[in-house]
Amino acid sequence: MARIDIDHVVKHYVDDRIVQTNTGRPALDDVSLQVADGETISIVGSSGCGKSTLLKVVAGIEDPDQGRVRYDGVDVTGVRPQERGVGMVFQDYALYPSMKGKGNLAYYFDVHDSSKEEAEQRVRETAERMGVGFDLLLGQVPTTLSGGEQQRVAIARCIVRDPPLFLMDEPICNLDAKLREQTRVEIRKLLRKFKITTLYVTHDQQEAIFMGDRIVVMRDGRIEQVGTFDDLYYTPASRFVATFIGSPPISVLPAAVTDGRLQLAGASWDLPSPVRAAVPDGPVDLAIRPEGWRLDEADGLAVSVRHIERLPTERAAFAYGTVAGRNVTVILPVDHPERDQLTATPDLDRAYFFEPDGERPLHTPGVLELF
Amino acid sequence: MTLQQEATETAGGAEPPAGTESQVREPAPSRRRRLERALFVLPAFSFQLTWGWYPLLMAFVISFTNARVRGPIEFTGLESYERMWSDPLVAEAFRVTAIYAVLSIGLTFFIPIFVAILLMEMPKRHIRWMMLLWFIPLSGIASTLLFRYMFNAQYGLFQWIATEVLGLEPQPFLNSSDQVLFWLVFPGILFFGPGLIYMATLQGIPASYYEAAEIEGAGFWRKMWTISLPRLRPVISMLLIFAVIGSTQVFEYPMIMTGGGPGGASRTVVMYLYELLQNLRYADATALGVFLFIGTMLLVIIQRRFFREDPDA
C-alpha cells in the first residue's frame, strides 16, 4: 500500500500534426493531490475534464510535462509503468483477447520471472477471493464473456499481484444498470477488505459518493474541490461544484440584496444574520437545493410546475417548475396533490449565495449537523 | 507489510528508493523507452533509407551527370534531359504510356468497386465463396503468357471469337499498332486485389446506416451514392493513385506479350528505359525516369485536388 503525492502536474496532449497548432488548454493544469495510505478517492467530473489523464499520469502511462508523482515519498515521475507494479482497471476492461482468463491473470507473473507454481498459486488464491463461480471464467477467452464477467476478470487481474495502488477508470460504466449496482457493492467490499489505496474515476456522482472516502471534483483539467460528500454538498468551493454535485441539481436564481433584505421575483425576506455578514448589498445569485424550500407559506414564491416525479421508496416527490423563468426543483411529500402552482419559500438558512455571474461562493450553509 | 516490500521490489533495481526527495532529474527509463522505440523502427528505417530514399535522391543526381560504365563522372547539367527531350522515341513512348494508362484505368479501375458493392448484397452465406471466386488470383506472368496465347492471330481463342462467334473479319490483335494497346489491358482485368480492400471497407459500414436511409425513403442508387461510395471514398482515392502510378509504369504486359511491337506501338516509357539501361545509358535512363516522375506527380496532384474534401476526416 502506498501514499500518493501528486505535485503540480501539468500535461499537454500533442496531436500528430507536423505543425502543432493547438496551444490550447492542457489536459491537466497544475493538479496537486495527496492520497493517504489505504484511502479510496473518487475522481468525478464531466467527460474531457482530465480525470482519466490524471489516472494515467499516476499509473505512468502518460508522462507529465511538469510536476512530480511520488509513491510513499519516492519520486516515480518518468518511471515506466512496467516498474511501478500498480493495478489498473480500464473502462473497456482491456483484457488480452488472445489469452484465456487464466492467461490474463498470469501475464504479470510471466513477465516477472516468477515460477509457474507461484503463478498458479496466486491465480488460485485470487479466484477464491473473487468468490463463487470465478473459476469458470478462468478457462474462457474474453470474447466469450459478458461485460460483467469481463469486468470481474479485469479486477482479478489487478489484485492478483497485490498492488500497492489500485487505479480504476470508469470500471462499471459499460454495465447495465442492475449489474452496475451489484458490482459497485462488490468492488466496495473488496476495497474495504484489502485496504488498498485506490483512485476511482467515474462520471457518475452517485458512484463517486458510494466508492470514495473523499471525492475530487475536476473541471477543465483542474481540481475544483477535494473533500467528503458533505463538504462538497454543503460547502462547495465554487458554483461549478454546487451545480455539479446533487441530484436533482441545485436551482440558481438571480436576486438582489438591499438593506439586508433579499429581493426575488417581487417577494422579499430578511436575511439571517450570518448570511447578512457575508453577502453585501447589490445583485447576488441565490442557489437553493430541492430540500431547501418551505411549502405553502404566506410570503412564498409562485412556482409554476411542469411535472412531478414521484419516488415512493424515498417517500418524496420532486416538482420541476419555474420561478421567474428559471428552472427550480422542489422536494414535496410523496402524497402531495398534483397542482400547477406551488407556493415555496427559500429557506435562507440552508441557501447558497454566489457572486452574480461569478464562480466564488459568498455564503454556504455549512455541513448539516444531523446528530 | 509484504505489499510495501513488493512495491519497492517491483520498482526494481532501476528505481531504488534513494531519490526520496523530489529532486529534478532526467529519469533513466525515459531514455530506455526511447531506445526501445528506436529498436522497433530501426531495421525498417535502414531498409527504407537505403533502398527507398537514397536511390530516389541519387536518381536526381545521376540525371544531371554523364554517368557511364567507366571513367569519372562529371556533372553535365541538363545535357541528358535535352537529349531525352529531343528523342522522338521518348515522345512516342509517353504517348503509348498515356493511352495505355487511360485505357487501363477506364476499363479496369471501376469494375472492382461495383463488383464489391454488389457482392455485399448477396446473402451472407454466399458472399464468401462468390468473393473467393471473383477475386481468386493468378500469377501475373502466367496470365500474361496465357493472354499472349489467346491473342494469337492464327490460332488464338480471341480470333475464334471474332470470326466464328461474332462473324467479323480476322483481326490482327497484337499485330496491329492501332489495337495493340487496347488488348494489352486485358491481362490486368484478371487482378481484382483492390476488390478485397473495397469489400473490407464496405463490411465496416454498420447496417443501421442503411436502415436509417431506408426509413428516410432512400432507394438503391441513393443509398449507394450517399452511404457506400462516401465510405469508400478515401480508399478509392488511394487506390486510384496506385492505379495511376502502376499503369504509367507498365512493363511486363507489353514486354511479354509484344516485346514493344509492332514497330514500337506498344513500347512504353519503362520499356524504353529498360532498353536505355541495356545500352548502359544510365544518365539518359534516369532523366527519362525523372520525366515520368514529373508526369505522374502532376496526375497525382490533380487527383488529390479532385478528392480533397474528405467526408470522414
Next chain:
Amino acid sequence: MLFPRVGRKQPMLRIAWWAVVAFLCLGIALHLFPFYFMLVSSFKSGEEVLAFPPTFWPQDPSFAGWKLVFQIVQGSAGQLLDAPLWLFFWNSVQITFWVLVIGIPITSMAAYANSKLQRGPMARWSFLFFIGTLMMPAALTLIPNFLLTRNFPFALPNAPNIPGTDTAFPTFPIWDTHWAVIFPICFQAFNFLLFKGFFDTIPDSVIQAARVDGGSEFNIFRRIVLPMSVPVYAVTIWTAFSLAWDQFLWPLVVLQTPERMPMSVELYLLMERIVQSGGTSAEAAAAEAEVMQDMLGGGLSWNGLMVLAILQSLPVFIAFIVCREYLLRGIRLRGLK
C-alpha cells in the same frame, strides 16, 4: 443492403435482384475461364494447341506437355534451358522466403511503433518517411537501385576515389546475387500502410494494461499484439508473397547468371526461345507458327508453357486459399492519412 429488407417480392425488385445475381455469376464464369483454359490446354497435344478453331476439351488428352516439362525439370531436355527447371523454382522459393522472413517482421514492427509508441510530429514524420516512396514511380529508382547493387553503398556506376588518393572506395557488390533481388522489396510501404491501419484499431488500453502488468514493449508486441493481429499478417504475407513471387523487371535487370533467375523470368525466357518472337507483323506471326511447327518435333509448344504457367500460378493460388479466412478481417485501410 442496398436492396431493402422488406418488400423484395415486388416484381421490379425481383428482376433487379436476379439481374445482379446473373451479372455476378457471369463475371465469375468469365473470371474462371482462363484458369480452365490454361488447365485444358496443358493436357492437349502439341498439334492441338495450335489448331484452329481452338478446342475446349482435349480431343486427344495427352500428358505430353507435363512429361516434357518434367523432363526439363530433370535437366534432360537439353538446349532449351541452361539448368534443370527445378533450380529456377527453388530460386523463386528462396527469394520469396527471405523477402517474407526479413520483410514482414521489420515492416510490422515499424508500423506498430508508428501506431502505438510514437507520438506528436515525430509520428507524422516517420509515417511520411515510410509511405512517401509509395507515391514515387519505381521506374525512377530503377537505375540508382541497379547501380547501388553494383557498387554498394554507392549508387553510382563507379565508386568514387578516396579523397587524396587514386584508389577507389571499397564496395560490396551484391549484383547478380539473390540478395540484390531480396533487399529492395523487403520493406514494402503498402504493407506498412496495411499494418498501420490494423494496429490503429487495436485499443490503446490493451497495450496500456500490458504495460501496467510489466511487459516490456517487445514482450507486449509478441505476446499481446501479435496474436491479435493474425488477419493482418495473413494479408501482408499474401501481398508480399505475390509481389516477390511474380517479380519480373527487377530480377531481369539485376540478375545475370542464368542459373540464378527466378521462375518468373525463366518462364519468359523459355517462351521467347520457343516462340522466337522477332516481330509481330503478319508475316512474323506466320513465321512464328512455322517455328512452332519445328518445335513440335520436340513435342513442346503452348501446352508445355501452360504447364509452367500453372506451376507458376499454383503457389499464389495456394497462398490465397490459405489466407482466405483472414483477407477481409485483416484489411482496415483508411486511405493515405
